[in-house]
Amino acid sequence: MKGVYRALKLESDGALLVLDQRILPFEEEWVRIEDAQACSEAISDMTVRGAGVIGNVAAFGVYLASRECNGELGCIKRLAKKIRESRPTAVNLMWAVDRMMDVAAASKKEERTERLKEEAIAICDEDGLASRNIGGFGADIIEGLMKNRGLTRINVLTHCNAGWLAIVDDGSALAPVYEAARRGIDIHVWVDETRPRNQGANLTAWELQKSLIPHTIIADNTGGHLMQHGMVDLCITGADRVSRNGDAANKIGTYLKALAANDNRVPFYIALPSSTFDFSVNDGIKEIPIEVRSEEEVTHIRGVDEEGLYKRVRIVPEGSAALNYGFDVTPARLITGLITERGVCTPQRESIESMFKEKL
Amino acid sequence: MKGVYRALKLESDGALLVLDQRILPFEEEWVRIEDAQACSEAISDMTVRGAGVIGNVAAFGVYLASRECNGELGCIKRLAKKIRESRPTAVNLMWAVDRMMDVAAASKKEERTERLKEEAIAICDEDGLASRNIGGFGADIIEGLMKNRGLTRINVLTHCNAGWLAIVDDGSALAPVYEAARRGIDIHVWVDETRPRNQGANLTAWELQKSLIPHTIIADNTGGHLMQHGMVDLCITGADRVSRNGDAANKIGTYLKALAANDNRVPFYIALPSSTFDFSVNDGIKEIPIEVRSEEEVTHIRGVDEEGLYKRVRIVPEGSAALNYGFDVTPARLITGLITERGVCTPQRESIESMFKEKL
Helix, strand or coil: CCCCCCCEEECCCCCEEEECCCCCCCCCCEEEECCHHHHHHHHHCCCCCCHHHHHHHHHHHHHHHHHHCCCCHHHHHHHHHHHHCCCCCCHHHHHHHHHHHHHHHHCCHHHHHHHHHHHHHHHHHHHHHHHHHHHHHHHHHHHHHHHHHCCCCEEEEECCCCCCCCCCCCCCCCHHHHHHHHCCCCEEEEEECCCCCCHHHHHHHHHHHHCCCCEEEECHHHHHHHHHCCCCCEEEECCCEEECCCCEEEECCHHHHHHHHHHCCCCEEEECCHHHEECCCCCHHHHCCCCECCCHHHHEEEEECCCCCEEEEECCCCCCEECCECEEEECHHHCCEEEECCEEECCCHHHHHHHCHHHC | CCCCCCCEEECCCCCEEEECCCCCCCCCCEEEECCHHHHHHHHHCCCCCCHHHHHHHHHHHHHHHHHHCCCCHHHHHHHHHHHHCCCCCCHHHHHHHHHHHHHHHHCCHHHHHHHHHHHHHHHHHHHHHHHHHHHHHHHHHHHHHHHHHCCCCEEEEECCCCCCCCCCCCCCCCHHHHHHHHCCCCEEEEEECCCCCCHHHHHHHHHHHHCCCCEEEECHHHHHHHHHCCCCCEEEECCCEEECCCCEEEECCHHHHHHHHHHCCCCEEEECCHHHEECCCCCHHHHCCCCECCCHHHHEEEEECCCCCEEEEECCCCCCEECCECEEEECHHHCCEEEECCEEECCCHHHHHHHCHHHC
């Protein structure tokens, strides 16, 4: 493990520091997590978000649980169950907790806490490697597309945030963008605002700014028009869970962009580490549970006023209700390909299964 | 003309009062317009918006121009030209100004101002009648659909605002909703927030609240998921310009909802008074100019803070640019039908032409 994971860091005293993603880009603040309960809360209140980082934090949460429980397995199980239930849609969360609990079960009590710490670090390291590989395969797609079409600049549209704030080290959807930039490709990113929590406008724009990658924020409504007028060469988003048949649950609104891409023959890729696959789900649309979140995420918004003060304002009339689904499922038929750390596969059961045989 | 048009009223001294739609639903304030310049500004800065109301205000603006010019035709022409150019996409604006200028040209100088006032009132009255007829035809569609599918309640999704704030008296897209409610139909409206200006969350929700019509505000990203899960029975939106072949320019994001409706076999209707047709446009996607508006509409938002104060906050990191297209064009192939004041036609050249023969 490197000394620093950018969205989370392990302190020398064993506590976890996480970057508070709720107040970015307006404030940059690290939150210290010392026990399993704080870890569950950081996931459920979205202090941390993004499929990979949720899994990483959950993994460290199981380690912290063991520390609290002095390695007593029953106690760890109870705390781990709460962590596992802190968000319903992201499969990495369940996957990471289950993997940690397998290690817990296979360890001796006196070695358990240390073994769990090593395992959480290993999960982060694997994610980092996966992210770099996704970046490489994705950048190859970008280069191929530019060559085929004779482009000197490429316009990529992304939805939500699947950069390093979501998955160490380069993210999933943004990993090909970062790798393309490293290869010297002239790249520009259309950043979907991503209502209601504005992860695009707040997190993706902030990340890209830090990396000096040219980008433009657009309302979520705009992508269809851009694609209709040839202003988008490629769409790449991340995913929170991908079913065995290639349906992809991702931030609400992804499905609408996939429809527009399909209607305008713009390639639409999902980038994901293999931990995002859920091989127990055969039909993503019918089977993946979709989280309903607080209506306040729709009715209120955070920003900075003219005096530079951080404010939360109501943006709807008092008395009107709102409904807030966090995700939607893009059917496999609208997806051009899945960019994984092992390579690119088509969103079909056979193609996915043949790439991940040992995981079935 | 009735004494009061709800989004605009003519004062006894001949000035125009318009409801300031920029600060709804947080404040209800009427702005007094006394000359042509103020009228152009009210249109361009969106104090008034909505295809019909823009046309009405523009018509009264030509009357005000005549008052200022003492009926001198050259002077009126100069002022009317500015009004005509105050927004680029809404065809009702150009249509209303041209109709007013025809009357101006056909009137004697000393009668001109009075004749223009009568004509502006006539345009409003015709819009009111058109709106009621659109409501009737639309409510028939709703009743038919409910009967066919055995529904006891109907869920309608709309985008942006095309109610009485947009077109006197009942609007276009919302006219069928209001008429259905009058007929005692159990109706619920999904209100797309409609970023970046939030006309859905701010105006449509406010209108529906005033009319006691059950409604729920959703992020623009949500409609696809709702349609995928059978939670939307029908979509109805308004339009800013419809081409001879049935392509419909409407608020940015309409195209994405039409794609989702099409993908899930949800009927998708555009409701419009015939003044919204532009028979000079043969291909909406290629020919209708799309307004690019200030990026501040994306980067900043207005709302009410916890102390009840009206605030404008920045919601993106400083230094990230935004791009703000105001409209998109939904291709005719995605539209089930056009609900006009004369009846419902299919979005095909022959069907449109046969309903509006004398306008060609």
